[in-house]
Amino acid sequence: MNGFTTLLMRDLRLxxxxxxxxxVVLAFFVxxxxxxxxxxxxxxxxxxxxxxxxxxxAALFAALLSLDRLxxxxxxxxxxxxxxxxxxxxxxxxxxxxxxxxxxTGLPLSLLAPVLGIAFxxxxxxxLALGVTLLVGTPTLSLIxxxxxxxxxxxxxxxALLALLALPLCVPTLIFGAGAxxxxxAGEGIVTHVAILAALALVALATTPWAIAAAxxxxxx
Amino acid sequence: MVDLHFLxxxxxxxxxxxxxxxxxxxxxxxxxxxxFYMAFFVAPADYQQGDTVRIMFLHVPAAWLSMAGYALxxxxxxxxxxxxxxxxxxxxxxxxxxxxxFAAVCLLTxxxxxxxxxxxYWVWDARLTSMLLLFFLYLGHIxxxxxxxxxxxxxxxxxxxxxxxxxxxxxxxxxxxxxxTLHQPASITRLDAPAIHxxxxxxxxxxxxxxxxxxxxxxxxxxETEIDRRRLENAEAAA
Numbered sequence: 402m403n404g405f406t407t408l409l410m411r412d413l414r415l416x417x418x419x420x421x422x423x424x425v426v427l428a429f430f431v432x433x434x435x436x437x438x439x440x441x442x443x444x445x446x447x448x449x450x451x452x453x454x455x456x457x458x459a460a461l462f463a464a465l466l467s468l469d470r471l472x473x474x475x476x477x478x479x480x481x482x483x484x485x486x487x488x489x490x491x492x493x494x495x496x497x498x499x500x501x502x503x504x505x506t507g508l509p510l511s512l513l514a515p516v517l518g519i520a521f522x523x524x525x526x527x528x529l530a531l532g533v534t535l536l537v538g539t540p541t542l543s544l545i546x547x548x549x550x551x552x553x554x555x556x557x558x559x560x561a562l563l564a565l566l567a568l569p570l571c572v573p574t575l576i577f578g579a580g581a582x583x584x585x586x587a588g589e590g591i592v593t594h595v596a597i598l599a600a601l602a603l604v605a606l607a608t609t610p611w612a613i614a615a616a617x618x619x620x621x622x
Numbered sequence: 623m624v625d626l627h628f629l630x631x632x633x634x635x636x637x638x639x640x641x642x643x644x645x646x647x648x649x650x651x652x653x654x655x656x657x658f659y660m661a662f663f664v665a666p667a668d669y670q671q672g673d674t675v676r677i678m679f680l681h682v683p684a685a686w687l688s689m690a691g692y693a694l695x696x697x698x699x700x701x702x703x704x705x706x707x708x709x710x711x712x713x714x715x716x717x718x719x720x721x722x723x724f725a726a727v728c729l730l731t732x733x734x735x736x737x738x739x740x741x742x743y744w745v746w747d748a749r750l751t752s753m754l755l756l757f758f759l760y761l762g763h764i765x766x767x768x769x770x771x772x773x774x775x776x777x778x779x780x781x782x783x784x785x786x787x788x789x790x791x792x793x794x795x796x797x798x799x800x801x802x803t804l805h806q807p808a809s810i811t812r813l814d815a816p817a818i819h820x821x822x823x824x825x826x827x828x829x830x831x832x833x834x835x836x837x838x839x840x841x842x843x844x845x846e847t848e849i850d851r852r853r854l855e856n857a858e859a860a861a
Contacts, residue, residue, distance in 0.1 A: 556776075557769050565761065566762045570786070572797065572798070573797035576798065615703070619779065
């Protein structure tokens with residue numbers, strides 16, 4: 402566990418030293434969502450109808466955008482070799498990297514999304530609910546994306562390939578995340594959707610660290 | 623039970639496949655010819671769907687085989703990661719494009735059938751969408767296995783992906799079902815008797831067996847090619 406916190410704090414410290422990297426991802430998220438009203442038109446009822454889907458898709462893309470560097474820097478400078486040699490499980494290292502990724506992307510995206518939701522005309526409890534679904538759903542994106550990043554480590558054209566691998570696997574999270582807001586608009590609660598999002602996150606938590614570790618091991622050979 | 627580990631040696635597999643391929647190819651051609659004859663001339667037109675029901679004789683087996691093909695990829699992936707069978711990697715490389723082609727055939731024939739029946743080439747229905755996602759999973763597998771300069775890395779990365787994909791497929795299927803359902807529910811794999819008359823069911827199952835043979839034939843043929851290709855690459859690297 403000590404190694405886990407050490408690696409997590411190291412990754413967070415690395416990000417803190419270059420806060421611009423996180424800023425770019427958040428800026429991408431805002432710019433990408435702002436393009437939708439410009440492309441579709443400013444009718445408030447249309448925008449409120451598509452807000453959850455647009456914000457979820459944009460959050461998914463923003464999370465993927467920052468993922469291809471997740472293991473690449475460690476792979477290039479030799480840190481990964483040391484992690485492979487370390488006397489504690491590589492699975493924990495994988496989990497620490499994904500947790501760090503979530504703290505610097507998933508978490509701020511979840512906090513930012515309600516504000517953009519209001520700009521899209523969501524009202525009542527919807528913006529808050531959107532934030533909650535992202536908060537519960539984005540860990541899954543970080544874990545699945547981390548797996549795609551580990552699998553494409555050292556591959557040619559790894560950025561586009563990462564998206565091709567991760568996006569189909571992220572479909573369930575997207576469906577239940579965006580579906581929650583529709584359910585809320587239809588007068589149902591979001592508890593079911595949030596519970597399923599949490600279940601998806603737990604399944605990802607229980608399976609992906611092993612797959613990531615396996616992928617990192619074969620990358621390190 | 624036949625010990626399939628016996629075939630894990632590429633040279634032994636090659637001897638086996640070269641003995642099997644000619645007769646399998648002949649049998650497949652014969653089966654397919656009879657199957658298409660039954661599908662086009664013997665099977666009756668449906669009273670609602672008319673002659674378009676004949677598309678189903680290709681569409682349904684293609685859907686079954688594309689799903690079975692992904693299970694095969696996962697099995698080969700496990701076999702590569704657990705036993706390090708060199709042949710499993712080559713066969714996965716050979717099988718992925720075949721499975722993807724069957725998924726594509728399923729999607730194409732489905733949309734050709736959908737145009738007269740549903741009045742549209744494509745609807746965002748649950749079963750169509752999950753087949754499309756299966757197709758994307760195949761594409762990811764193919765792209766990943768070819769994305770590395772060292773083919774062994776591509777083999778192992780795509781093996782891990784196939785295993786993760788096969789865990790995720792039921793989840794994706796469930797979530798897409800939740801999301802939208804318009805497609806008719808399954809009518810053959812029900813617990814009670816199939817809801818299809820024998821005049822349709824027999825050609826359908828015949829076509830399913832023929833296409834399964836075609837699938838096996840293509841995978842064996844392509845595996846041979848992959849063995850040759852790998853040998854050539856190794857020889858070039860050694861020279």
